[in-house]
Ligand code: HEC
């Protein structure tokens with residue numbers, strides 16, 4: 207069964223099963239620490255979570271910024287791998303290739319406007335986040351957010367109220 211058909215990536219088992227979480231987290235952190243110690247300067251580091259507010263691309267945001275718990279996704283999707291979200295475009299093959307050692311965020315390639323077959327940043331995020339969340343909800347083992355206001359949450363901080 208293909209749970210994430212949108213990605214065109216061949217899927218292994220459904221790795222976000224909840225019971226795996228505790229087992230995987232600890233060695234994961236140690237592994238990452240060791241890795242960072244050895245290769246520290248050369249490897250792009252990701253944050254534990256992101257407050258996605260790409261005003262650099264979108265200009266003033268129409269919706270509140272989006273909280274994205276990156277660590278939680280790495281954990282829940284450890285069998286699918288980083289490449290379920292991170293990819294590069296292989297020009298020779300003419301197709302997207304999943305990458306497990308990304309060195310760039312999405313804005314590196316997705317801009318404010320659609321560019322040929324490259325979707326604009328908003329569609330890239332929605333095409334990744336929302337499509338997967340819908341699929342996960344359909345399968346029914348978790349219920350990540352799918353409504354606008356569940357991702358674009360109103361916050362009480364200055365400048366966030368919209
Ligand atoms: C699963 C999470 C998710 C859901 C659900 C979602 N979005 Fe988004 N949306 C995002 C992310 C992530 C971005 C990129 C935000 C950024 O970097 O500023 C984004 C960007 C946007 C942007 C461009 C940035 C801005 O604020 O001007 C708009 C507009 C937007 N979404 C509207 C919507 C609307 C309308 C809905 C419901 C139909 C919706 N979104 C549902 C995650 C979501």
Ligand code: HEC
Pocket residue numbers: 250251252253256258274276279280283287288289290291292306307308309310311312313314
């Ligand atoms: C559920 C989707 C998803 C998964 C799975 C995922 N990432 Fe990410 N990652 C993102 C998003 C979204 C960002 C923020 C990019 C942006 O703001 O442009 C990000 C940012 C990053 C960045 C920072 C890039 C930069 O320079 O801004 C690194 C490094 C990274 N991820 C590495 C990883 C690694 C390693 C894994 C697997 C162990 C992984 N990611 C799994 C979605 C994901």
Ligand code: HEC
Pocket residue numbers: 212213214291292293294295301302310311312313314315316323324325329330331332333334
């Ligand atoms: C190195 C450049 C590059 C980076 C970085 C990149 N993309 Fe893309 N992405 C592309 C290109 C090129 C396409 C269009 C592929 C095609 O022409 O078929 C694409 C297509 C997409 C699509 C539509 C096709 C599909 O497979 O779903 C989505 C959704 C998407 N990107 C989301 C993201 C997200 C989310 C991130 C960050 C986590 C990201 N991209 C980072 C180059 C990139």
Ligand code: HEC
Pocket residue numbers: 210222272273274275278279282283290291331334335336338339342348349350351357
């Ligand atoms: C490939 C699948 C996939 C993609 C892509 C994805 N998610 Fe998720 N997301 C999940 C799963 C699975 C969960 C449930 C994880 C759990 O319960 O531990 C989840 C949970 C969440 C939650 C709820 C966390 C909580 O505390 O309950 C938020 C918020 C979220 N995702 C935001 C995002 C945003 C924003 C993006 C895009 C930048 C995104 N997700 C991309 C699969 C995905």
